[in-house]
Amino acid sequence: MSSQPFSKIPSIPDSGELIRIAYDRSLKVSPSLPMGLSRIKKLKRLYTARISSLSNTLSNRLLFYYNCFPPISSLHPFYKAILKLYVNLDEYEEARRKLFYSSRILRSLGRRYIMKLKRTSDINDLKLIRREAYGRLISVVRRIRKELKLLEDVRVEMRNIPSINPDNVTIVIAGYPNVGKSTFVCKISTAKPKIASYPFTTTKLFVGHLTIKNLRIQIMDTPGLLDRPIYKRNRIEKLAIAALEHAADAIIFILDPSESSGYSLDEQLSLFREIENLFRKTPILVVLNKIDIASKEKIIYCENYFGHSLPKMVAKDGLNVTEVLLKTLSLTDKGRFKDVYS
Ligand SMILES: Nc1nc2c(ncn2[C@@H]2O[C@H](COP(=O)(O)OP(=O)(O)OP(=O)(O)O)[C@@H](O)[C@H]2O)c(=O)[nH]1
Ligand SMILES: [Mg+2]
Structure with missing residues (x-):
């Protein structure tokens, strides 16, 4: 079971906020300072505790964020393809790496300055060391401002991508905008995407679930696609393409022969040919929808194109x-799903 690797990541503060949190916390640290202790010893204890707190808080936070973001090598191709729509994958990995190394640097800087404090017996030196330690620790975090921002942006974009389980059958719905994809998904599964009488209603991926004879099936609704080459597709359309390419065990391609969607059958057929061409290895079922309002001529036109067994709904x-x-389901790998057909 692969749950959505980005869905539970907490929000990442910007570098200023992170510094402020750690700095405030370090000021609240109060080590025990027994009465008889000399002034210099008291200061040493106090500064040691504060530097240690600042370095540990920052270092632990960065390590925590580093661990929150999955390495690309661990991602299912579906999530990798979607992540690629939002960020350069090398920059993503580089940002993770920088968090990791910055976390180590913070820890070793903390240790180094604590050693320095130990070795000095001059009050002015102690103050200088403390100031320098704070300055250097803070500047390590300032230097990864861009990386923290990049990871936060990734989190915001990726958190709503639906979870898919690669062990279950996934059927992805495709077609022109407004042909009834979401209506179909709503009727047969738990997903409740918005349905409206205008195109481009769906702008995200939605996954609905249903069970047939103990077989868990995932149905994915996608944003409508226009008939145009891949390099002209916008990011929303590319989401649909990523789902078709990396999540689909089978595709249902919905045609609207009534053309009430606002798109001609010829445009829709041209998109079908492109999808068929792009995903040669994935079984595709073409379905006519809205046959309650489609003309006989248009239905016959489609039947002449696809054959008379063309499903209609x-x-x-x-x-x-x-x-x-x-x-x-009958088009998918029968070995896997034989119980459903026996
Ligand atoms: N007459 C008729 N209308 C339908 C049928 N199926 C869907 N519709 C209507 O078609 C319109 C578009 O439906 P949606 O399910 O939102 O279409 P979609 O393909 O998801 O659209 P996008 O998300 O914009 O790509 C809505 O007004 C639906 O009520 C049908 O079988 N017959
Ligand atoms: Mg829709």
Whole structure:
């Protein structure tokens, strides 16, 4: 089971905020200072405790954030492809690395200044060492300002990407905007994406679940795609492409022969050919939706193109949606799902 690797990461403060938190905490540290202790010993104890607190707080925080962000090598290709839409992968890894090394530097700087404090017996020196230690510790964090920001941006973009379990069957829905993809997903699964009578309603990926004969199935709703080359696609469309490429065991391609979506059948067919071409290894089921309002001519036009067994549904009313789902499952790796068909 691979749950969403970015969904539970806490927010990352910017470098100024991080410094402020650690600095304030260090000022609150109060080591025991017995009455008879000389002034210099008291100061030594106090500064040692404060430098140690500042260096540990900063170092531990950075190590914690480093561990929160998964290395690219551990990512399922689906999450890797999506992460790539938001960030340069090398920069992401570099930002993680910098957090890790900065955490180590903070710890060793802390130790070094504590040793320095130990060796001195001059009050002015103690004060200088403390000031220098604070300055250097803080500047280590200031130097990774950009990296902290990059990781926080990644977190914000990635946290809502749905969780997929690669052990379960995943069916991804594709098609032009407004053809009824979300309506279909709502009818057959737990997902509740927004449905509206205008295009580009869905701008994220949604995963719904259902169980057939103990088989857990994931249905992924995607943003609508226009018929255009991949390099002209926007980031929202690329999300859909990433899902089709890396998550789909099978694809349901929905056509709207009524053209009430606002897109002609020819445009939709052209998109289908592109999808078919791009994902040759993934089974695709083409389905006609909105046959309640489509003309006979358009339906026949599609049947002439795909053959007479072309499934037809009225997703809005749930008509034939289960049949469409079962037919799609029959196209997937039968060995894995034989219980469903036996
Ligand atoms: N008449 C009819 N309308 C339908 C049917 N299925 C969906 N619709 C309507 O078509 C419109 C678009 O439906 P959505 O499910 O939001 O379409 P979508 O493909 O998810 O659209 P995007 O998210 O914009 O890509 C809505 O007004 C639905 O009610 C159907 O079988 N018949
Ligand atoms: Mg939608």
